[in-house]
Amino acid sequence: VKLLTLIVVFSLAATLLPAQEPSSPVNLNVTPGSLTLEVGNTSTLSALVTDANGQSIDDAAVVYYSRARRSVGVNPTGRVEAYRPGEFVIVALVPTDPEASPxxxxxxxxxxxxxxxxxxxxxxxxxxxTQGSFYAETTVPLAVQVQDTSGVQRHDVEVNFTTSDESIAEVNRFGHLHLRSIGEVTVTATAEAATTAVSIIVSPNPASTLELTSTVDEAATGDVVRFSTTIKDSTGQVVNDMPVQYAVFGESDASIIASGASAQIARDGRFVAERSGRYTIISTVGTRAVRRILDVTPRDVTRRIEVVGHGPVRDRHTSDLWVWEGPDGRDYAITGTWGADGHAYIWDVTDPAHMSIID
Known part of the structure; x- marks a missing residue:
């Protein structure tokens, strides 16, 4: 009887002992604390989670993710791989809910x-x-292609240009080759340790007369007007391979406040005015120039708007509106939201009086 009583007492005592609670994570240490990797190389992060006593919690879940997944990747085991150059961040965290998406x-x-x-x-x-003819008293923009050891074309590298004889040609810091006089000259381009050179022959400038023409004499704001320059030599023959530089200046209408960039002209002679006004277009070939004036009038695009329906979104500010006809013949729209975590709504607007959100 005494033995049975003792067993019962010990059994009851074991039942009353409090259950051992799992330790709570209070510190996350990841090594190495920073990484420097070449493109294509990998490295593995190691995470240590400890409790308030500094004891390791081996079964703690650690989640990794990259804030720039197209440039640097990381897998669930902490293996990091470098894809593109730059400064990036990998995040390691102990989630509140281990089942949540990383x-x-x-x-x-x-x-x-x-x-x-x-x-x-x-x-x-x-x-x-660099093919074709080069003429004295003209300026030619130099173009180079730069490639790194990974096979990527680079546009962020400083390129230095030099010429073998600056009395014939020189290059400014913008890569513009100024051809001063006739003769043969070598142009060299250098980017880091890579270098290349090309030899060009500068011929006499044949330009005698210039004529500047345009597709129209008057235009409205937003119209694209094409200007072209005809170059002739002293015998009246047309010269087609000389570089032409275009420029524009003018004043927008006085009624326009803070007009900004009122007009521009591309290297190939395409002109467009953002603001109405009178503009002078200048075509320069070497030391010769010709100009033409163009009047630009305001584009009358005002019209009345008729409201044909309402689609209420009462809990978020709306921004953007894109409407299109679907392949099924019905009309759809997307509206964005401002200040609402990027939510968007898909609408069926076939009947504007009864628009409805479908997604």
Whole structure:
């Protein structure tokens, strides 16, 4: 009887002992704390989660994600891979809910790991569009293609130009080749350790007369007007391969306040005015120039708007409106929202008087 009583007492005592609660994470340490990787290289992060006593919590869930997934990636085990050069951030976190999606998990603990991916070195540089004739007293823009060791064309690299004889040609810091006099000259381009050179022959300038024409004599704002320059030599023969530079100046209507960039003209002679006014277009070939005046009138685009229906969105500010006809013949619209986490609504607006949200 005494033995049975003792067993019962011990059994009751074991039942009354409090259950051991799991330790709560209070610290997340990720090593290394920062990474520098070449394009194409990988590295693995290691995470240690500890409790208030500094004891490791081995079964704690750690989630990784990249804030620039197209430039640097990370998988669930912490393996980081570099895709593109730049400065990026990998996030490691202990989620409040271990079942949550990595990029939407609410963090209990969070650490950011900076990742630096330097640009690969330049491996090749080459001149583009250096065929054809070159004439004294003209300016030619130089174009080069720069490529790094990863095979990517680079546009963020400083290119330095030099010429073998500055009395014949010189290059400014913008890559414009000024041809001073006739003769043969070598132009060299350098980007980091890569270099290339091209030899050109500068011929006498044949331009004697210039004629500037346009597709119209008057235009409205927003119209594209095409200007062209006819170059003739002293015998009246047309010269087709000389570089032409266009410029525009003028004043917009006095009634327009803060008109900004009122007009512009492209290298190929396409002109457009943002504001009405009188503009002078100048065509320059070497030391010769010709000009033409163009009047630009306001474009009358005002019209009355008739409201044919309402589609209420009462809990968010609305921005953007895109309407189109679907392949099923019905009319649809998308409206965006401002200040509401990027929500968008899809509408069926076939009957404007009875518009409805369908997604």
């Amino acid at each position: 990029r939407r998990a609410e963090p209990l603990l969070q650490v950011e790991i900076p990742v630096t991916i330097p640009n690969p070195p330049i491996s090749d540089i080459s001149f583009q569009k």
